[in-house]
Amino acid sequence: MGGMREPLRDLVYCGLPQALEVMGERWSFMILRASFNGLHHFEEFLSELGIARNILSNRLAKLVEHGILKRDSCPDDRRKVEYRLTEKGFDLLPAMLALRQWGQKYCVEFVENPVLVDERDRLPIGPVSILAHDGRILGPHDLWLSAREDVGLRADGSRADPAGSLARGDVVDLASKKAVSG
């Protein structure tokens, strides 16, 4: 059997609700973006984002609590506090960019001016993409939801070598899948 339905209720097994617990709150992504942009201080976030003081305080605390930002007081000026992205925080970049690119594609008519480029050749980056284990770019319709035991088991019965990726798996559209090959 191929396309299964995911158990949506079993939140413990799914990364999405967990991710949304922090990042689903208003301003979290905007604060993250500001961090990626090199802002580090409370008053910087405050004036650049136009967020309310108490909410910013609350969000920063929550982001720190979840290990996305780390909070250090500046040694040179002990009034100041530095908020910096952790590795866990940096790992949200694909999600943030994907969301942003989507918004850019569908909701913004202007051509943006500071452009995100590859440091190597200074050419604009491409779209954030879903990759197969071998690096091919996958579209929404190239995906299939499979029972763990059936990983690598092709429709024709042959079995691919599950050498590569192992730990990462996900959600998906199976209505269209069912039609296509179920």
Place this chain on the structure above:
Amino acid sequence: MGGMREPLRDLVYCGLPQALEVMGERWSFMILRASFNGLHHFEEFLSELGIARNILSNRLAKLVEHGILKRDSCPDDRRKVEYRLTEKGFDLLPAMLALRQWGQKYCVEFVENPVLVDERDRLPIGPVSILAHDGRILGPHDLWLSAREDVGLRADGSRADPAGSLARGDVVDLASKKAVSG
């Protein structure tokens, strides 16, 4: 000049706030996930997600309004209404997966069972990735924010051929960049 700071306030130029206007609200991503999973009806979403009736109604309306879902009444049973993803909705898959993979990596200890695989070989997909114009996978530290006019202008003064991607650009960390090469 290389790493610039993005104008965070000018929301019209940035796709992120636009994207968050819809997807930033509670439940939007969960509804999207359910849609990807093949749910199409109000009562399905209701029982699978455990969301309040009025909120679900509100969110579905907003998702439809923003062109992420389309709403059709079933011809066979005119009590029923079908909510289906549009192309615009499908295009949110990378953002949703990226978020989910992040949550999976950092917040969920269980091995998930229905695994998302490549339809071709039925092997688990890889992580959602930021790609260079030529397909190389880029990490958070391979990015640079460049003025539009300077696209393709390398640090050493040589110019890369900006043949490929043109319309897609983005945000980023420039504090670390400044240190590295500014």
Place this chain on the structure above:
DNA sequence: ACTTAAAGTTTCGATTCGAAACCAGTTGCG
């Protein structure tokens, strides 16, 4: 005609958001 199903709407209390005021350590300066 009566019952049930699907998809909402209404109502109302609980939570969250947001603007503004207030507060507490530092620091800079005369």
Place this chain on the structure above:
DNA sequence: CGCAACTGGTTTCGAATCGAAACTTTAAGT
């Protein structure tokens, strides 16, 4: 030292949002 200004908060309180439960409406089913 004494005092103003700066930084990063907390408090307060009205407005908006969320959520559970009851109610409404249209369409099948029998």
